[in-house]
Amino acid sequence: MTKGLIARKLGMTQLFNADGTLSAVTVLEAGPCRVVGLRTVEKHGYTAAQLGFGEPRKKGLSKPEAGVFTKAGVDPARTVLEVRDYDGLEVGQELNADLFAEGELVDVTATSKGKGFQGLVKRHRFSRGPESHGSMNVRRPGSIGATDAARVFRGVRMAGQMGNAKTTVQGLKVLRVDTERNLLLIGGAVPGAKGAVVMVRGSGKAARQAARKKK
Amino acid sequence: MNVIDALELEQQKETVPALRPGDTVRVHAKVVEGTRERIQVFEGLVIRVTGGGLRRNFTVRRVTHGVGVERTFLIHSPRIDKVDVVRHGEVRQARLYYLRGKVGKEARIRERRAKEAAPAAAPVEEEEQAPAKTARRRGRAKAKAEES
Numbered sequence: 001m002t003k004g005l006i007a008r009k010l011g012m013t014q015l016f017n018a019d020g021t022l023s024a025v026t027v028l029e030a031g032p033c034r035v036v037g038l039r040t041v042e043k044h045g046y047t048a049a050q051l052g053f054g055e056p057r058k059k060g061l062s063k064p065e066a067g068v069f070t071k072a073g074v075d076p077a078r079t080v081l082e083v084r085d086y087d088g089l090e091v092g093q094e095l096n097a098d099l100f101a102e103g104e105l106v107d108v109t110a111t112s113k114g115k116g117f118q119g120l121v122k123r124h125r126f127s128r129g130p131e132s133h134g135s136m137n138v139r140r141p142g143s144i145g146a147t148d149a150a151r152v153f154r155g156v157r158m159a160g161q162m163g164n165a166k167t168t169v170q171g172l173k174v175l176r177v178d179t180e181r182n183l184l185l186i187g188g189a190v191p192g193a194k195g196a197v198v199m200v201r202g203s204g205k206a207a208r209q210a211a212r213k214k215k
Numbered sequence: 216m217n218v219i220d221a222l223e224l225e226q227q228k229e230t231v232p233a234l235r236p237g238d239t240v241r242v243h244a245k246v247v248e249g250t251r252e253r254i255q256v257f258e259g260l261v262i263r264v265t266g267g268g269l270r271r272n273f274t275v276r277r278v279t280h281g282v283g284v285e286r287t288f289l290i291h292s293p294r295i296d297k298v299d300v301v302r303h304g305e306v307r308q309a310r311l312y313y314l315r316g317k318v319g320k321e322a323r324i325r326e327r328r329a330k331e332a333a334p335a336a337a338p339v340e341e342e343e344q345a346p347a348k349t350a351r352r353r354g355r356a357k358a359k360a361e362e363s
Contacts, residue, residue, distance in 0.1 A: 013219045014269065016226055020245075020294030027219055181218065 004083035004201035005033045005095045006053035007184060009110070011194045015175060015185060025175055028184040028198065030097035034074045035089050039082065049086040051095065052077025053197065079197050097182045100174050105203035107170045110192035114164030124157040167191040171203050223269040227291050234261050234273050234290070236311050237304025237324050242275060242288055243296040254296050257286055260304070260324065262311035276314065278322075283315060303327040 007028040014022045037050040052069070056076045061069070069076045072091050100106060120126040121139050129137035141159070145152050169190060176185040184200065192198055234240065238261045246255045259277030262285070266272050274287045288295055304324035314322050 011219050013222055015222075016291070016293055018293070019247075020292050022289070027222065029218070183218065185222075 001087055002083060002085045002202050002204065002207065003099060004051075004086060004199060005031050005099055006051050006079055006081055007031065007198050007200050008054070009190055009192050009194055009196045009198050010183075012189065023175055023187050024189070025185045025187055026190040028186060028190070028200065030099070030182055030184040030200065031095050032182065033095040034072075034077060035091050035093045035095070036068060036072050036074055036077065036080055038087075038089065038091060046084065047087050048082040048084045049089050050080055050082050052080045054078035081199055083199070083201060096179065097177050097184050098179045100177060100184060100200070100202075102174055102177055104174045105171050105206040106174055106186065107168055107201050107203050107205075108172055108186065108190045108198050109166065109168040109201070110190065110196050110198035112163045112165055112167040112191040113193050115162040117160060118162040119159045120157065123159060123162045126157075171205055227269055231271075231290050232298050232300055234264055234298070234300065235303070236261050236264060236309055237306035237327065238300050239302040239304065240275060241299040241301055242286075243298070244288065245294045245296055258301070259284075259286075260311070260314070262314060263287075263309075276311075278318070 007030040010027040010029055012024060012026050015025045017023055031053065033051040033053045035049055036052040039046055039048040039050065041047055052074060054077055056078050060066075061076055066076065068080075074092055115122070119139050120141050121128050126141070128139050129135055129142075131138055144156050144158070169188070172190070173187040174184060175187045177183075178185070186200075190198055232240075240258070240261055242257045243254050244257060245252055257275060257277070259275040261273050262276045263274040264271070269291055271290045272287055273290060274285055276283060276285045278284070288298075290298070303326060305327040306324060
């Protein structure tokens with residue numbers, strides 16, 4: 001079983017540890033999330049929990065959208081996301097920051113900041129060519145394949161859209177849980193801009209490792 | 216108040232001495248030696264103060280056994296017990312890097328005579344825990360944004 005909730009990224013700051021060192025942390029406003037619906041193997045073919053988060057937009061919901069919330073008997077939410085393999089919940093249940101404990105490892109998924117159309121140096125960390133002595137190969141791609149292939153292979157790294165894509169960072173540590181203000185302070189950086197909606201789930205790697213140990 | 220500003224304010228000490236470059240200070244820093252913790256005093260000249268709010272730090276320089284030693288402390292760090300200002304110095308620069316190449320007489324700094332003529336051993340002047348300059352500036356920018 002994975003657990004998870006929807007949160008809003010508030011920004012980053014730093015935290016003094018007991019030994020006097022500093023940790024960079026991302027502050028997340030964790031929930032409150034409401035369980036809007038459940039997906040079951042019998043009915044839908046997979047297990048998941050549908051979570052709702054945030055105030056709905058001012059222009060309101062369309063009738064079909066509103067129907068989902070009326071049926072569940074839950075206040076309407078702006079964002080609805082599914083957490084796969086999250087069971088043991090009931091519709092209408094509220095999830096808050098206390099879902100996670102301090103020291104726990106989590107995976108955070110969000111849409112990364114958009115960087116636009118970027119070249120190879122920025123997008124794929126290619127090294128650049130010489131800038132002087134008549135070199136015209138400063139940020140050019142170089143070779144994109146062999147001649148006898150007579151085509152370019154799939155997946156060759158080229159320039160293109162960078163960022164604004166769904167990104168997951170795995171194995172981040174929860175450094176503090178503030179139940180009063182409903183905050184999660186997570187060590188390190190999390191994808192997305194300030195105000196971005198992020199999904200926080202229990203760490204998949206840690207869960208798999210624990211399962212292996214049990215065997 | 217912004218949650219992040221609140222989090223930073225909570226971690227700040229209530230009062231910290233108002234340090235300026237040129238001041239001679241005694242920093243009481245906690246050191247862990249094996250299993251026990253003791254307080255180590257580092258006395259020297261403040262050659263730099265940077266950062267605002269929670270991130271404020273200062274560098275202390277002292278010369279021991281003919282070797283210059285510089286340590287940078289975070290003023291709000293829980294590892295710092297207290298900071299005593301021994302003497303205020305009169306300097307014109309914000310960063311006293313020029314002291315690095317100087318020894319003896321050349322490395323002297325005149326004492327700052329405050330207008331109220333505070334003696335050198337006067338009680339450490341405490342700085343009110345006003346929100347950091349940067350935070351205030353940010354707050355103003357925000358207020359402006361809300362107006363428009």
